[in-house]
Amino acid sequence: MNASTTTTHSVPSAEACLSLQDVSISYGYGKNVAVNHVFMEIPKGKVTAFIGPSGCGKSTVLRALNRMNDLIEGCSLKGRVLFDGQDLYDRRVDPVEVRRRIGMVFQKPNPFPKSIYENIAFGARINGYRGDMDELVESSLRKAALWDEAKDKLKESGFSLSGGQQQRLCIARTIAVQPEVILMDEPCSALDPISTLKIEETMHELKKTFTIVIVTHNMQQATRVSDLTGFFNVTSLPDMDGKVGCLEEFGETERIFNSPVQQSTQDYVSGRFG
Amino acid sequence: MDSQARPASNSVNRSLHRKPNLPRNRWNVIFTGLAAFFAATVVLPLVLVLAYVVIKGASMMSLTLLSELPPSPGMTGGGIGNAILGTLIVSLIAALIAIPVGVGGGIYLAEYSKGGAFASFVRFGTNVLSGVPSIICGVFVYGLIVATRIFFDQSYSAMAGGIALSVLMLPTIIKTTDEGLKLVPQELRWGAIGVGASKFITITRITLPTAFKPIATGIVLSIARAAGETAPLIFTALFSPFWPEGLFSPIASMSVLIYNFAIMPYDVQIALAWATSFVLVMMILVMNIFARYVGSLNRI
Numbered sequence: 001m002n003a004s005t006t007t008t009h010s011v012p013s014a015e016a017c018l019s020l021q022d023v024s025i026s027y028g029y030g031k032n033v034a035v036n037h038v039f040m041e042i043p044k045g046k047v048t049a050f051i052g053p054s055g056c057g058k059s060t061v062l063r064a065l066n067r068m069n070d071l072i073e074g075c076s077l078k079g080r081v082l083f084d085g086q087d088l089y090d091r092r093v094d095p096v097e098v099r100r101r102i103g104m105v106f107q108k109p110n111p112f113p114k115s116i117y118e119n120i121a122f123g124a125r126i127n128g129y130r131g132d133m134d135e136l137v138e139s140s141l142r143k144a145a146l147w148d149e150a151k152d153k154l155k156e157s158g159f160s161l162s163g164g165q166q167q168r169l170c171i172a173r174t175i176a177v178q179p180e181v182i183l184m185d186e187p188c189s190a191l192d193p194i195s196t197l198k199i200e201e202t203m204h205e206l207k208k209t210f211t212i213v214i215v216t217h218n219m220q221q222a223t224r225v226s227d228l229t230g231f232f233n234v235t236s237l238p239d240m241d242g243k244v245g246c247l248e249e250f251g252e253t254e255r256i257f258n259s260p261v262q263q264s265t266q267d268y269v270s271g272r273f274g
Numbered sequence: 275m276d277s278q279a280r281p282a283s284n285s286v287n288r289s290l291h292r293k294p295n296l297p298r299n300r301w302n303v304i305f306t307g308l309a310a311f312f313a314a315t316v317v318l319p320l321v322l323v324l325a326y327v328v329i330k331g332a333s334m335m336s337l338t339l340l341s342e343l344p345p346s347p348g349m350t351g352g353g354i355g356n357a358i359l360g361t362l363i364v365s366l367i368a369a370l371i372a373i374p375v376g377v378g379g380g381i382y383l384a385e386y387s388k389g390g391a392f393a394s395f396v397r398f399g400t401n402v403l404s405g406v407p408s409i410i411c412g413v414f415v416y417g418l419i420v421a422t423r424i425f426f427d428q429s430y431s432a433m434a435g436g437i438a439l440s441v442l443m444l445p446t447i448i449k450t451t452d453e454g455l456k457l458v459p460q461e462l463r464w465g466a467i468g469v470g471a472s473k474f475i476t477i478t479r480i481t482l483p484t485a486f487k488p489i490a491t492g493i494v495l496s497i498a499r500a501a502g503e504t505a506p507l508i509f510t511a512l513f514s515p516f517w518p519e520g521l522f523s524p525i526a527s528m529s530v531l532i533y534n535f536a537i538m539p540y541d542v543q544i545a546l547a548w549a550t551s552f553v554l555v556m557m558i559l560v561m562n563i564f565a566r567y568v569g570s571l572n573r574i
Contacts, residue, residue, distance in 0.1 A: 068464065073388055100470030110461035113484050122479070123469030170465065177469050 016082075017044040017181060017211045018065055023079035025060050025069065030076060034060045035245040038079070040230060047203060047212045049222040049253065052232030052268070057245025058215045061232070062183050065213065066102035067095040083181075100127055102181040103174035108190055109166035111158030111173075116150050119158045119169055123177040136176055143209075144172035145202045164195020171202060175210075182206065184214040188221065200225050219269060222253060229256040231265045324555065331552025339549055344515055344531070350542050354550050356517050360432070360526040361554075363518055364511055365501045367436025372443035373493055379444075380451020380489070385477055397452070404445035411441045412506035420510055425522050432518065432525035435511025439500040446499070450492025454485035491569045498561035502554055504529035528554045 020040040026033045035057030042048050050058035060069065067088060069075045081088045088098055112119050120137045129136065137154070141147040146168040153160065158169055167187055174182055184203075188196040196218075203212060203225050216222050222229050230250040234243045249256060249265045260266045293299065338353050345352035379396065387393030415438040420429050458481050466476040482489075512524040513534055519525075528550045535547035 066468070068468065071464070071467065096467075096470055096472045099468060103470075104464075104468035106461055106464055106468065108461055110459070110465040112462065112465060112480055122466075123471070126469075126471050126475050126479070173465075173469060179470075 015044050016041040017084075018042040018213075019080075019082040020061070021080040021082065023061070023064065023077060023081060025057065025064055025075065025077050027072065027075050029074040033244050035232070035247075038247045040247060040250055042211065042213060043228070044211050045207065046227040047207055047214065047225050048228045048230065049226035050213070050215045050230050050232060051217075051219060051222050052245070052248075053234060054217075055243065055245065056232035056234045058230075058232045059185055060245070061247075062185055062213060062215050063104075065181070065183055066099045066104055068099075068104060070095055100177060101179050102183060103177055103179035105167070105170050105174055105182065105184045105187050107186045109163055109170055111161070111166050111169050114158060115155050116158050116161070116169060117154040120173050120176045123173055127177055129176075140172040140176040141169075143175050143202070143205060144168045145198055145205070146172055162195070164191045164198060167191060167195065167199060168202060171199070171206075175206070179210065181211045181213065184212065186215050186217060189217060196221070219257075223257055226253045229253040231256060231260070231262075231268060233264050233268070327548070327551045327555050330548040331550075331555075334545060334549035335552070339546075340553075343517065344535070344546060345542060346515075347538065347540055347543065352542075352546070354528065354531060354546060354553065356514065357526040357528045357531040357550060358553060360511070360514070360518055361501055361528045361557075363521075364432055364435045364439060364507065364525060364527055365497055367433060367521070368439035368443055368500050369493070369497050371437060371440035372447055372496070375440075376444050376447025376493075376496075377451050377489065379448040380455060381477060381482070383448070383452040384455035385473075385481065396448075400445045400448050403441075404449070407505075408442055408503050409505035409509075411438050412509035414438075415441065415506065416509040428522040430510065430512035430524040431522045432511055433521045435507045435525065435527065438506035438510045439503060442503060442506060443496040443500045446492055446496035447489075450496075451485070451489050454488030454492070455481060457488065458484045487569055487571060491565045494561055494565035494568060498558045498565070501561070502529055502558055504533050508533065528557075 018040075019042070020038050023038040023040075024033060024036045038061060050062060052058050063069045064077055064081060065083075065088075069077065077089055083098070083102065086093065112122060114122065117137055120140050121133050124133065124136055138147060138151075141150055146165060149165055150161070150169070158166065161169060167190075171182075171187070188199055191199070200221065203214070206212060214222075214225065228251065231248045232245050233248040234245050236243050249260055249262045256265060257269050260269065294303075336353075338351070340353060340358060341355045342351070342353035343356055344354060379400075383393055383396060387396075415434055419425065419434045419437060420431075423429055425431060425433055462480055462484060463476055466480040467473075471479070507527050507530050511527055511530070513530045514524045514526045516526075532547045532550050532554070535543040535550070538544065
């Protein structure tokens with residue numbers, strides 16, 4: 001293990017799916033650095049959780065993984081993000097193609113103003129899906145544990161569902177595109193505990209097929225769903241304005257929560273901080 | 275001043291009954307009366323104009339009126355069929371030009387522009403254009419198209435009239451599209467982009483349909499407004515006592531017919547002008563009601 005600043009932690013076994021190499025992300029055309037020098041290997045077929053206090057850049061890093069940050073004016077990234085051995089920020093890479101293989105579920109449920117069926121069919125259709133759409137809709141809803149609740153109202157608006165169901169619809173929509181990775185940005189922060197539980201159960205199912213990266217504020221959730229945890233922290237750097245996020249520690253969830261190496265991680269996971 | 279109006283504040287059995295003579299109560303009455311007077315004054319022209327047009331025009335309504343050509347001066351009978359058809363044609367031309375350009379401009383402003391100088395300039399220009407008097411649009415198109423005989427060496431034409439009206443419609447359509455698209459939650463765009471939609475797909479399949487209501491309402495209202503314009507048509511479409519001959523010939527329209535006939539010294543023509551006013555007002559009313567209906571549509 002490297003000592004000092006880089007804080008990279010190699011994860012034993014499992015091949016890397018996404019690999020972040022010295023990633024720094026800044027907003028406002030380089031004026032505000034959000035997160036600095038992140039090294040990380042996200043393994044295939046596992047659930048990786050990002051935890052940390054607000055403003056530590058964990059959502060920023062997550063959005064960098066499928067180039068959603070492109071939508072934010074003045075956001076730029078230094079370093080390399082490798083997916084399947086390809087640099088996502090290579091000039092020849094088409095961000096649309098990236099997002100088809102790395103799907104995303106957002107903080108607030110955001111179903112399209114279409115029917116439940118169309119919500120799921122939309123992504124598959126624009127991705128050129130040629131198979132049986134009914135079958136895809138059913139299997140996606142089943143994987144998102146929404147089939148039983150939604151099978152009788154597939155023609156109804158996505159907004160007719162409750163908040164938790166809407167979020168599972170968004171997960172089903174993402175699954176329908178058949179990506180390799182699903183990114184989740186605090187998917188349960190707008191939901192009640194029962195809906196949260198259902199989504200967590202869904203994630204256990206999804207883990208078998210997809211690599212999942214989840215940002216969460218809820219540490220219990222991280223311990224319940226994730227195999228690996230990355231702890232992000234905010235620090236004030238002497239040579240920069242404001243605060244900057246960095247990856248403090250990354251490793252197996254059990255180790256991060258039970259025997260973290262860094263004192264700040266220990267403080268955060270035990271609730272003495274933030 | 276009445277001593278009863280100002281009882282001592284420490285009076286023990288001060289009555290809670292309303293005293294109409296208190297200054298504050300008098301002022302209350304005066305200002306309430308004033309507000310009611312102005313409210314009535316505001317409603318008055320609205321009701322009077324509609325009532326007058328209905329009384330003068332509605333009695334003339336008949337199939338002949340809607341389907342025949344206007345009579346020659348001095349003759350009786352006839353109708354305004356060519357003017358109704360002309361207004362529909364000119365408005366249709368205007369809509370066909372203004373809707374794609376206006377919606378496209380609105381999409382550019384809301385979805386593509388990054389709030390730079392050019393976008394601010396377009397937004398500012400749109401506001402200015404919406405305040406430009408309609409007669410100036412007419413003179414502009416006259417100078418651009420009619421005087422130069424640009425279309426097949428024709429001067430006044432239905433096409434020129436449609437273009438003049440489309441200039442009038444543009445700012446409304448650009449603005450309602452821009453505002454309507456801005457109301458679409460950012461999360462919806464993220465959602466579409468997150469499942470691998472390109473920008474084009476996101477706009478055409480998610481953002482535009484979501485903003486359909488305000489955009490459609492704005493379009494219908496702008497058509498209704500343009501259909502009643504006179505000034506831009508006098509210089510461009512002119513008038514014709516005959517049925518429309520083609521897109522590149524002068525064409526009759528209801529508003530110009532009113533303008534021409536209302537000042538003629540013949541009772542028949544004046545009566546036709548009233549009847550036309552009635553038809554025009556009803557058409558605009560129906561379009562406004564249609565716009566409200568579109569605005570209340572509940573899409574999935």
